[in-house]
Amino acid sequence: MSAPPERLTLQIKPRLTDAEGRTDHGNPLRAVTVTATGRRGESGYPRYAGEGVQAEVDPRSGAVEAVTVDGRELPYGWVAEVLET
Secondary structure (H helix, E strand, C coil): CCCCEEEEEEEEEECCCCCCCCCEEEEEEECEEEEEEEEECCCEEEEEEEECCEEEEECCCCCEEEEEEEEECCCCCEEEEEEEC
16 A cells, blocks of 8 residues: 555535535635645544644545544535545
C-alpha cells in the first residue's frame, strides 16, 4: 500500500436541490488545502488539517470520512469532497 498523499484540496458543498427536488450539491462554497498531520483519526484513516478544516480521508477511495470546518460539523446534507488534481 502506498503512502497517503501529503496534501489534498477539499471542496465544501452545500445541500441544494434541482428543479425536480433531487439533491444537487452544486458549486463549492469553499476550497481548502489540507496537509497530512501524521496521525490517524477515529475512523482509522489519515488525518489532514489546514485553513480551519480537519478531515479524515480514505487514501484509496478519496472519500472524506469525517470533517469539521472552523470547529463545527457540516450542516446536514452538506459534503466535503477531495478535488481530483
